[in-house]
Amino acid sequence: MTGHRDAALPTGAATLVVIAKEPVPGLVKTRLTPEYTPEEAAALAEAALADTLHTVRSLPARRRLLVLEGRPGPWLPSPGFEVVPQVGAGLDERLAHAFAACSGPTLLIGMDTPQVSRTLLAPALAPDAWDRADAWFGPSEDGGFWALGLAAPDPALLRGVPMSTAHTGRVQRERLVGAGLRVGDLERITDVDTARDAALVASLIPRSRFGRAVRLARARCRR
Secondary structure: OEOOOOOOOOOOOOEEEEEEEOOOOOOOOHHHOOOOOHHHHHHHHHHHHHHHHHHHHHOOOOEEEEEEEOOOOOOOOOOOOEEEEOOOOOHHHHHHHHHHOOOOOEEEEOOOOOOOOHHHHHHHHOOOHHHHOOEEEEEEOOOOEEEEEEOOOOHHHOOOOOOOOOOHHHHHHHHHHHOOOOEEEOOOEOOOOOHHHHHHHHHHOOOOHHHHHHHHHHHHHOO
8 A cells, every 4th residue: 555644635524435547558548549549548548537636635535545556656646545456357346345445435436537526526525425325326428437435335236237338337326226225316427438528528627637638639639
């Protein structure tokens, strides 16, 4: 484990978890090619991750955890995060292990939604959030989910859910409801998988690292 918490950062009731890959060309955001080169796709992934981590760092939390495949880089704000490696073969197992590393209310998001904000997460960060719901669920436009919160982390709620399909979000939410949990819903948003997604999300946050990275990459493509 690397990194540490900073007592000066805002505190809250929940652990905030970001699950991510090191932005290495050819290993991340491969669906952005051929519109972008592997190096440009990695630059967009790095910008998305940096925006996400800086947002999470600004939010009230009991603990901030980066569950990382790869090694930390200059995109990691310091201090503020504990960094632990991803464990497991499939994504469902990696998510399950991430929740297993936590206790008490825990909210997990990925690195593919750089537009994530305090406003989008407000329902799950409210003082009474975990009185009103046992779980928080953020669906994505592609049928998956961008956020998942559990008042009492239970890895079994993730294991066996088919990931990266058009019905992943539906199956995951049904798993929560089937376990008798009260589920609160967050806004449906777009995660960045394709060049079209990147353009759309960049238009929403033009002054962000991600917005600037998309503009730079598109300018290079036009040369």
